[in-house]
Amino acid sequence: MEELKNKPPSSNNGHHQTDSQLLTKCILLISLTVAGGILSQNIYHWVGQNSLGLLAGLFAFAAVMVMYAKPLFKIIGTPHFTVPNLIAIALATAVGTFVPQKTDMASGGLVGLLQLNDLFHSWWYVSLYALLAVGLVKSSSKKRFTKENVGFHLAHLSPILILFGFWVDYFMGFRGIIKLEEGQQKSTVLLYKGTSGFIHDSITLGFNIRLNHFEFEKHKPDYRIQIWKRDTIGRAVMVSHGETDDTNPPKIVASLPLEQGKIHRIYGTDRYYRLSEFYPDFEFDYKYPANTDTIAAKDPGILLDLKTPEGDAFVQFRANQSGRNKMADVVKMGAGLEFYWELPEDLAKGLVKSPVPADLAKDNRVIFDGKNEKIYFLINGLFAVKPLKIKQFYPISWNDSIGFSVRYLMPDVAYLQAVPSSKSEELNKPVAKVEVWKAGGPATVAYLYPSSNGDDSGVFKVPGNTHFLALESFKDKETKYYKSELSVINNKGEVLKQQSVKVNEPMLYNGYRFYQTDYDPNKPNYSGIGVSHEPGLMVIYLGFYLMVAGVAHMFYIKKKS
Amino acid sequence: MIESYYYSSTMFKASIFAYAVVVAAYLIGLFLKKKWFGQVSLALFGAAFVICTAMITSRWVEAGRPPFKSLYESLIFAVWTISLVSLAAEWRFKVRLIGFLSSLAIIGIFLFSLTKRDVEIIALPPALQTWMFIPHVISYFLAYGALFVAGLGAVLYLFFPKGISSHHTLGEQARIDFSGLTYQLAKLGFLFLTAGLLLGAWWGQSAWSNYWGWDPKENWALITWLIFAAYLHFRNISSMDERKLSWVVIIGVMAIMFTYLGMDYLPTAGDSMHVYTKD
Ligand code: HEM
Numbered sequence: 001m002e003e004l005k006n007k008p009p010s011s012n013n014g015h016h017q018t019d020s021q022l023l024t025k026c027i028l029l030i031s032l033t034v035a036g037g038i039l040s041q042n043i044y045h046w047v048g049q050n051s052l053g054l055l056a057g058l059f060a061f062a063a064v065m066v067m068y069a070k071p072l073f074k075i076i077g078t079p080h081f082t083v084p085n086l087i088a089i090a091l092a093t094a095v096g097t098f099v100p101q102k103t104d105m106a107s108g109g110l111v112g113l114l115q116l117n118d119l120f121h122s123w124w125y126v127s128l129y130a131l132l133a134v135g136l137v138k139s140s141s142k143k144r145f146t147k148e149n150v151g152f153h154l155a156h157l158s159p160i161l162i163l164f165g166f167w168v169d170y171f172m173g174f175r176g177i178i179k180l181e182e183g184q185q186k187s188t189v190l191l192y193k194g195t196s197g198f199i200h201d202s203i204t205l206g207f208n209i210r211l212n213h214f215e216f217e218k219h220k221p222d223y224r225i226q227i228w229k230r231d232t233i234g235r236a237v238m239v240s241h242g243e244t245d246d247t248n249p250p251k252i253v254a255s256l257p258l259e260q261g262k263i264h265r266i267y268g269t270d271r272y273y274r275l276s277e278f279y280p281d282f283e284f285d286y287k288y289p290a291n292t293d294t295i296a297a298k299d300p301g302i303l304l305d306l307k308t309p310e311g312d313a314f315v316q317f318r319a320n321q322s323g324r325n326k327m328a329d330v331v332k333m334g335a336g337l338e339f340y341w342e343l344p345e346d347l348a349k350g351l352v353k354s355p356v357p358a359d360l361a362k363d364n365r366v367i368f369d370g371k372n373e374k375i376y377f378l379i380n381g382l383f384a385v386k387p388l389k390i391k392q393f394y395p396i397s398w399n400d401s402i403g404f405s406v407r408y409l410m411p412d413v414a415y416l417q418a419v420p421s422s423k424s425e426e427l428n429k430p431v432a433k434v435e436v437w438k439a440g441g442p443a444t445v446a447y448l449y450p451s452s453n454g455d456d457s458g459v460f461k462v463p464g465n466t467h468f469l470a471l472e473s474f475k476d477k478e479t480k481y482y483k484s485e486l487s488v489i490n491n492k493g494e495v496l497k498q499q500s501v502k503v504n505e506p507m508l509y510n511g512y513r514f515y516q517t518d519y520d521p522n523k524p525n526y527s528g529i530g531v532s533h534e535p536g537l538m539v540i541y542l543g544f545y546l547m548v549a550g551v552a553h554m555f556y557i558k559k560k561s
Numbered sequence: 562m563i564e565s566y567y568y569s570s571t572m573f574k575a576s577i578f579a580y581a582v583v584v585a586a587y588l589i590g591l592f593l594k595k596k597w598f599g600q601v602s603l604a605l606f607g608a609a610f611v612i613c614t615a616m617i618t619s620r621w622v623e624a625g626r627p628p629f630k631s632l633y634e635s636l637i638f639a640v641w642t643i644s645l646v647s648l649a650a651e652w653r654f655k656v657r658l659i660g661f662l663s664s665l666a667i668i669g670i671f672l673f674s675l676t677k678r679d680v681e682i683i684a685l686p687p688a689l690q691t692w693m694f695i696p697h698v699i700s701y702f703l704a705y706g707a708l709f710v711a712g713l714g715a716v717l718y719l720f721f722p723k724g725i726s727s728h729h730t731l732g733e734q735a736r737i738d739f740s741g742l743t744y745q746l747a748k749l750g751f752l753f754l755t756a757g758l759l760l761g762a763w764w765g766q767s768a769w770s771n772y773w774g775w776d777p778k779e780n781w782a783l784i785t786w787l788i789f790a791a792y793l794h795f796r797n798i799s800s801m802d803e804r805k806l807s808w809v810v811i812i813g814v815m816a817i818m819f820t821y822l823g824m825d826y827l828p829t830a831g832d833s834m835h836v837y838t839k840d
Pocket of ligand 1: 076133152155551555
């Protein structure tokens with residue numbers, strides 16, 4: 001410490017300078033270097049961005065440096081130089097975070113003149129690091145290599161390793177992308193310019209990369225009761241999915257797990273709520289009295305379970321409501337369905353004739369006679385009557401798996417009860433039943449379900465308030481992983497390597513690194529594979545390790561004198 | 562804020578309460594000037610730290626991942642590291658003022674975190690699904706904690722350049738030298754700052770094959786590091802007085818705050834992949 005602390009280097013003309021004079025001098029030298037960098041890079045640009053221009057620029061830089069090389073080399077490597085040097089890099093870096101870095105186009109004006117649009121690769125910025133590197137070497141060479149100075153040398157030589165590795169990667173490495181669709185193979189890498197995402201060039205690898213398969217998975221849904229709030233009473237549209245044209249979207253206040261029975265206060269209102277039931281795969285389970293003898297035929301109906309080519313469904317017909325008593329063959333079972341409690345006259349007369357009059361059998365029909373508990377089949381010119389039996393399967397066509405069964409034949413649908421239930425434990429159609437009440441008041445029951453189309457169905461708006469309850473899952477909007485299965489294939493078509501690549505799990509081959517970098521939600525079989533080549537990486541990592549070790553040694557291991 | 566507090570976890574409420582008690586105890590201690598009461602406030606601070614540790618642990622368990630993803634989670638972790646460093650500093654330097662200022666700042670952080678509260682625990686995006694970001698975050702927050710407390714020391718130095726007598730500190734030794742305290746903590750902070758910066762680059766290489774992308778957040782991390790490196794070298798210039806050094810540390814702490822919270826205000830922030838997402 002003493003060799004530095006008490007003896008500032010003497011100046012050329014022999015007498016001592018104060019610390020602030022020395023600092024001023026160093027700031028001046030650093031400014032001159034920055035000016036030299038700006039000037040010479042502009043010369044490079046004016047002469048033309050070719051080897052001649054490069055030569056001219058470097059020559060100009062050297063010419064500038066020569067003018068003050070002597071005082072510079074005298075003072076570089078001292079704390080007086082290091083401090084302004086470090087601060088200069090800090091300030092320059094800060095400028096680069098305020099001026100947009102548009103490395104893909106030339107900028108005019110002052111920004112272009114000072115290379116502020118690509119500041120981090122500008123000559124003047126890089127020259128500040130060059131000064132630092134020279135200072136590091138010099139200060140290290142001035143210090144004796146002893147056991148207690150190990151930390152000092154490690155801490156001061158490791159930045160040189162790191163800067164060297166950076167430099168090697170900048171000139172000899174690259175970063176780019178191979179855009180692949182499943183089954184495709186390519187050997188051309190589109191190269192990014194610098195660290196920007198702008199593609200400016202391409203290179204060809206000596207082998208092909210094939211995308212065998214690409215997949216990504218979202219997280220599993222995690223449905224919760226959410227409390228939302230908006231500033232004004234209005235549409236309660238949720239913006240959980242980001243896109244909305246609503247200028248004043250509601251804000252989420254809380255997202256509470258599905259705990260049955262737990263009472264929550266809806267803060268900011270006078271209401272409480274509790275979840276009374278959660279149905280992962282909601283459906284109404286219909287119940288009808290088993291014995292219907294005492295039920296008068298006031299509003300007759302029938303509930304049918306259908307097996308159609310497109311899957312299972314159920315349908316309810318109401319005899320006394322025109323429009324709700326029949327259904328054309330929209331589900332492609334092979335016949336239209338009609339339900340009557342008492343057959344209308346034409347049918348009552350026609351269906352007992354043999355053969356049935358042709359005008360009744362124009363279309364394929366299945367006719368239910370509720371009162372007499374009969375089913376008439378008029379299908380492809382054939383005629384059949386069957387007794388109506390509950391829960392029995394009646395096939396319609398040649399295919400036995402298509403048809404229907406009668407769940408309930410109801411003299412009066414008023415006795416039909418729809419009981420909420422869950423078809424399965426799968427989260428196919430989640431619905432939450434909540435009760436909301438004011439202290440001491442009666443509870444209102446509400447069914448919450450996710451609003452898929454952005455409207456406010458499925459939410460419960462707290463009356464007289466801007467709060468509303470919703471059932472939503474955020475988690476399944478987030479991606480869990482992206483995975484590309486890659487093969488390295490040589491020109492003879494032989495597979496040299498095969499590996500799955502994920503974010504954080506790259507494939508290394510031949511000094512190149514292949515990593516998951518891009519995907520397109522609209523093109524599920526596309527995957528962007530990043531390719532990079534960093535020959536300086538190990539030197540950089542070594543520098544990292546030594547720097548931490550060196551600093552730790554300086555601070556805590558070195559014996560204090 | 563009150564609404565956010567209402568829906569906060571019991572652990573969070575317990576922590577904020579515990580730290581409020583700590584602030585009150587230090588405040589009483591400032592007037593009481595009794596050595597034994599200093600021990601009481603230190604013990605309370607320790608207890609609050611234990612509660613905070615429990616809060617972080619339970620969130621870690623509940624989330625099934627380290628709770629360092631969101632701004633809210635990181636603020637709580639900052640509370641933890643500031644507490645840890647303050648406790649250590651108080652233990653080592655016997656200076657109660659540090660504990661008082663830290664716990665006051667912690668209350669401020671808690672209140673701020675309420676405005677940033679996550680309504681539910683967020684899943685980790687693919688880039689964060691690696692153990693590599695754990696040492697990176699821990700290093701950085703230990704550094705931030707140490708440097709924040711160093712900054713408190715620097716401010717105290719500006720007020721008490723001659724140090725304060727043990728009468729006020731309730732400690733054993735005669736005088737407390739705040740510049741020495743600042744320097745010791747700045748060294749510790751710089752070591753972790755260096756480790757955090759380099760671990761970040763290492764992780765960046767693993768996740769994006771890009772150890773350095775001149776991203777605004779990376780740049781400001783570099784700026785912060787350079788300021789503290791400048792501080793360490795400033796000390797080797799003989800005539801540099803401690804007031805100026807204190808100011809360098811304070812500027813460094815301001816740079817940390819900007820790196821941590823200010824990225825949204827930069828015109829180049831849109832390009833950053835490191836900005837804490839706000840819901
Ligand atoms: C041109 C660049 C640099 C020069 C000329 C330089 C020079 C010095 C000198 C002369 C000392 C005093 C040594 C002593 O007291 O024994 C020192 C201390 C130190 N330097 Fe550097 N240094 C430079 C850059 C760096 C960098 C980039 C780092 C970061 C790893 C660094 C880390 C340190 C540390 C940690 C100390 C110890 C400070 C202390 O104990 O207070 N230096 N440096």
